[in-house]
Amino acid sequence: MLEINNLHVKIAGEDKVILRSLTLKVAKGEVAAIMGPNGSGKSTLSYVIAGKPDYEVMDGEVLLDGVNILEMAPDERAAAGLFLAFQYPMEIPGVATMTFLKAAMNAQRKQRGQAELTTPEFIKRVNAAADLLGIPKDMLRRPLNVGFSGGEKKRMEILQMTLLEPKMSVMDETDSGLDIDALKIVAEGVNARRDPEHAFLVITHYQRLLDYIKPDTVHVMSRGRIVKTGGPELALELEANGYRDYQSAA
Amino acid sequence: MNVKVTTIRTAAEAALIERFPALKAGLPGPAAPREQAFATFMASGLPNRRVEAWKYTDLRAAMREAAPLAPKPDAAQTTVALKGNSPLAGQGAVTLSFVNGYHVGTEGTVPSGVTIVPLAEALGSGHPLLARMGTLALAQGDTALALNTAFMTDGAVIHVAAGAEVDGPIALTFVTAGPSAIATAARVLMVVEAGAKVLLVESHEGQGKLAHQTNTAVEIIAGDGADVQHVRLGLNSEGAVALSTLTADLGAATSLTSVNVALTGAMVRHQVYARFSGGDARAQINGATLLQGQQHADSTLVVEHAAEPGGESRELFRTIIDDEASGVFQGKIIVQPHAQKTDGRMASNAVLLSQGAAMYNKPELEIFADDVACAHGATCGALDDELLFYLMSRGISKAEAEALMIESFVGAAIDDIAHEAIRDVLHGLVQEWLKVRAARINAGAGV
Amino acid sequence: MSRWRSLPEPTWARVSYPQIDFQDIYYYAAPKMNGAPKSLDEVDPAILDAYKKLGIPLREQEILAGVEPQNRVAVDAVFDSVSVVTTFRAELAKAGVIFCSISDALQEHPELVRKYIGSVVPVTDNYYATLNSAVFTDGSFVYIPKGVRCPMELSTYFRINEKNTGQFERTLIIAEEGSYVSYLEGCTAPQRDENQLHAAVVELVTMDDAEIKYSTVQNWYPGDANGRGGIYNFVTKRGDCRGKNSKISWTQVETGSAITWKYPSVILRGEGSRGEFYSIAVSNGMQQVDSGTKMIHLGKNTTSRIISKGISAGRSQNTYRGLVSAHRKATNARNFTNCDSLLIGNQCGAHTVPYIESKTSTATFEHEATTSKISEDQLFYCMQRGLTAEESTALIVNGFVKDVLQQLPMEFAVEAQKLISISLEGSVG
């Protein structure tokens, strides 16, 4: 599903290189986890996959279903089925959450040649998803993410993921800031969508999330590259020993 | 369709025009720059309310008559003039004293890396740095500066060598004194070469109630990476009409801090023209003004970001207005089309202490580049009642509570001065002002 | 007229325009019809079509189409300075509300018109107001009697149709003690190569406890990409809060015109009176907008609030210019001003020129202004969710102007939102 080959990335307009010869594959139906110390480049990787303009790809490719997406605009990537749950979701003052959700859902439907949702149909879907995630209705009327607590913002990301039905979801520390109940809800959300057609790349610092979302693969990232790949046991090992063994390996 | 307005000269304008030809012959240096500057004045006349930049400060009305340009004082006059003790006395590593716009003596030692030549001497000998005088286009056309150029009698040309970390402040004391009202015009040019660091302190003092007309200008040209600190203290005579101009031309990655403290004078106006000519410079420009009686004080500021990255400018102007006094703040941040990444923030806050006080704020943004973050804020009002109540509930008297609040309010603009002793002197002057106010209130004079 | 010829053209606004040859603009152009139409149905369908294209398919169209809308709006349509039709007149009359053209009002209520006209904006006020006073032909007149809450929204259309026309209409609204009226003004003009001038005068008067809410949606032709053609919109709008605790609120959405130059103002005379100004000014292409307000605090305990949102794109220049002043007797006057500018693209300009004058220590004035470009991070976030760059921009801009849109009657807010998107078309990407 997602294939990253020999990716080199630096900050646009600066010399600072963040990702070096990064190679990573996520197969259809797979749930892959990335763990790694602060500043190792995990968020950068997620941004580059999604097409944030602040970064410059010096070398390498990112393929989604075999198509190189690096030349595509962020909205085209989204329409192609890519979703990024941001580590720090943006606040958009003045734009009601409902308005935003409708705009996003219809924009993607349009790009895929589907008809716009009718208002009742849209509201039905949003309400269903919001109920599932325990998001109160009045939050949907407030401006997107403005004044939301850390956990509320994360829930809102998952709500969007649910509504936009991506095939490839990248989740950047979605578990940070969530209470236990919300963590379970998020995990359920992922597990419910776990099937041969969907794939997930879950960035996290904590084993706890992986207790609920059993990953197929665990990657360790350090200083801009994947330094070790293994099964779920790798996460347990990191939990016990920390990143000490990997800091020098990079 | 536009009606041509024929200008009628005021008595002051007519007097200046009449005196200029004779005066310029006696003033040092080449006549051409003076003539050019005088032509600028001739074209505009003394600025009045109809001139946008002088909307709130009518110089034409304030200057009914043009006081005669002061002659060079003799030794006896100098001694009398310098008898009063300057609050900043002893702060400079080197101190140049000026009486009525003429250099009368230098105390202390000029720090290494620094050269200072009195302006009259520099003009007479054709000092090479004079080629850089008056070169800031942003300030061209300014009437106060033009008048200073036309009539400048003396001052200083200061050079700070590249990389010099100047030890101790360079201090300039300007005293205006005399049995009758006089006009003065002193001018300072300071060229700070790349990477140098220096602190310039100017103090303007006048005794008595006479309506002296002072006009001083300080030009700072800062080379790449220079760090310039500037402090100005205005303690003019009570009746003074005092104009002052600071121009700053900032090279790449320079840092400028300039603080003006204005306390006395009937009508004072301090103007700042700062241009970010090199990328990524930083400027902090502050003003602390305390007014009482019928005083009128004007702080006018133009900051132009003209290079990329546009750099960072911070302006903080704090004004306290008592009695029937009036304060003016006019500040403009200009961001030129290519000065991307400019970060400009300007604040003017005024506290009106009495019903008759007035404040005029005109903060402007003029922005031609898109990738900027600029903001201005302006507030005016009385002291915060709730805070006052809080302090009083802790047993502090009303007058004392007010004094505390005022002190911290204007103190914020003074605190950016890095030099501790000088900062303390200025805080002390604010406290002094507050003590006098408290005494006046206690005496019942403030009713 | 002779007074006007002797006034110099004002030069203080940040707009540049070739000097208008006033001899070249007809002072008055009656619509090319055989007498005034009895109803808007008689109006050229091409004009109605132009409404749609220009993005103002306002509810008035429903009225035209014979649809009975849920909330009715009484319309007075002014075409090329002549009031052609006023709807719902009879029903309004039942409530005692007078809503008609000024020319009719002069015939039917001469004493009222004479008492108030020119009392807020005197003939000599400014260059364009003088021009208007000299040549004005018609306009709308509204009178809300004591204690009456106007049963429906009132609305006027201004259209400039005729080639090279100057439109000089005059509006006068009087709200007697305890009354309320909400008034909406929509303006359109079809595309023309020549510059046309609009120099209207609007006067509002509120007595004790009365309130007037005046909303404008203006999308006159802005000229082509090179700045050719378009309307010069030089309007004088002023409200006088004459009575105690009265209120005047101006809301404007300005997206059209080659040059806009208007400062809807409020004179806060009555004790406890309140003035509000909510503005969205969008400029694109070669447009020049210089707009703002004046809040003149004269009475005790008067309050005012200014929210201005400027958006500049293309090669346009967008200036907020405003005055807040408290006179000596305006004890406890309060003002809050917030004025934000958003820049889209690097060839436009955004300028803020506030004058804040306080002559009493008991007044509290707070003013804040910011200028920034549209946030890249917000754009990226929206695009990650599948919105195009243009859609993302429109969404963020709508969020930016939300506080002001909320002040408009609901249906008009929706239209205004569309208008803003339309006028920003082509500014990104």
Ligand SMILES: Nc1ncnc2c1ncn2[C@@H]1O[C@H](COP(=O)(O)OP(=O)(O)OP(=O)(O)O)[C@@H](O)[C@H]1O
């Ligand atoms: N726009 C930027 N400008 C400068 N440095 C950046 C930028 N973006 C990322 N970096 C730097 O790149 C490095 C990687 O950052 P990144 O956010 O990808 O780390 P991370 O692995 O997600 O860390 P964390 O676990 O704390 O979320 C850090 O050193 C960060 O400071």
Ligand SMILES: [Mg+2]
């Ligand atoms: Mg991260």
